[in-house]
Amino acid sequence: MIGKLNHVAIVVADLEAGTAIYRDTLGAKVSAPLELPEHGVVTVFVELPNTKIELLYPLGENSPIAKYLEKNPGGGVHHVCYEVDDIEAAAAKMQAAGARVLGDIKIGAHNKPVLFLHPKDFCGTLVELEQA
Amino acid sequence: MIGKLNHVAIVVADLEAGTAIYRDTLGAKVSAPLELPEHGVVTVFVELPNTKIELLYPLGENSPIAKYLEKNPGGGVHHVCYEVDDIEAAAAKMQAAGARVLGDIKIGAHNKPVLFLHPKDFCGTLVELEQA
Numbered sequence: 001m002i003g004k005l006n007h008v009a010i011v012v013a014d015l016e017a018g019t020a021i022y023r024d025t026l027g028a029k030v031s032a033p034l035e036l037p038e039h040g041v042v043t044v045f046v047e048l049p050n051t052k053i054e055l056l057y058p059l060g061e062n063s064p065i066a067k068y069l070e071k072n073p074g075g076g077v078h079h080v081c082y083e084v085d086d087i088e089a090a091a092a093k094m095q096a097a098g099a100r101v102l103g104d105i106k107i108g109a110h111n112k113p114v115l116f117l118h119p120k121d122f123c124g125t126l127v128e129l130e131q132a
Numbered sequence: 133m134i135g136k137l138n139h140v141a142i143v144v145a146d147l148e149a150g151t152a153i154y155r156d157t158l159g160a161k162v163s164a165p166l167e168l169p170e171h172g173v174v175t176v177f178v179e180l181p182n183t184k185i186e187l188l189y190p191l192g193e194n195s196p197i198a199k200y201l202e203k204n205p206g207g208g209v210h211h212v213c214y215e216v217d218d219i220e221a222a223a224a225k226m227q228a229a230g231a232r233v234l235g236d237i238k239i240g241a242h243n244k245p246v247l248f249l250h251p252k253d254f255c256g257t258l259v260e261l262e263q264a
Contacts, residue, residue: 001159003181005182024229026133026254028134048214053137072256074255076209077212077256093159099157122158123145123207123208124206124208
């Protein structure tokens with residue numbers, strides 16, 4: 001069912017410093033910061049030849065990643081995102097397998113339908129599925 | 133400098149269960165378990181169209197991932213691996229940038245030269261560089 005790894009999301013404690021690490025130290029191509037108020041994050045895309053790294057920094061109150069940063073003050077990998085063809089079918093398959101879907105299908109940061117899966121059901125990893 | 137994302141390594145608490153999650157629940161193509169005694173791990177490759185997920189489980193005493201599993205009993209993302217053209221040049225560039233290379237350049241699990249970078253210098257993420 002899952003297709004490509006769409007991105008790996010990394011929460012950073014300092015967006016400018018994190019961007020500099022990927023751009024200057026690791027020599028990757030990075031985007032300008034993009035504010036996504038409806039998702040409570042600022043993101044910088046690190047473009048690799050086969051996939052993306054997304055650096056995430058909290059934006060506004062109630063950012064969904066604020067708690068992560070409290071627990072992990074240095075940042076770290078927040079989730080991995082796999083592509084699927086049909087998000088409704090994916091949700092049904094997950095539920096049939098007894099895996100917990102967190103909340104409802106929503107429109108994600110790329111303006112595509114997404115859902116999140118409980119880390120305890122996926123090897124300790126928060127998994128996002130995105131309809132490609 | 134960095135090229136493709138070669139793999140995301142996920143430490144699992146139960147290799148059979150973790151393999152079943154990726155194969156059956158997520159519907160991905162997975163390899164048979166591969167024992168790598170010299171690296172202290174058993175690995176299962178999850179083949180995605182653009183990259184790989186590597187499920188890691190401790191093998192033998194002194195496995196380098198045993199401590200990770202003690203701290204994270206449910207497992208989780210252990211490291212991300214980026215490809216580079218020249219590992220010696222990459223090591224020199226990291227040191228010039230003041231980033232900590234952990235130990236020496238070694239031959240990694242894919243029989244290619246690799247090095248690891250300190251998570252505190254890379255947004256809280258353990259980074260492996262592999263000469264492609």
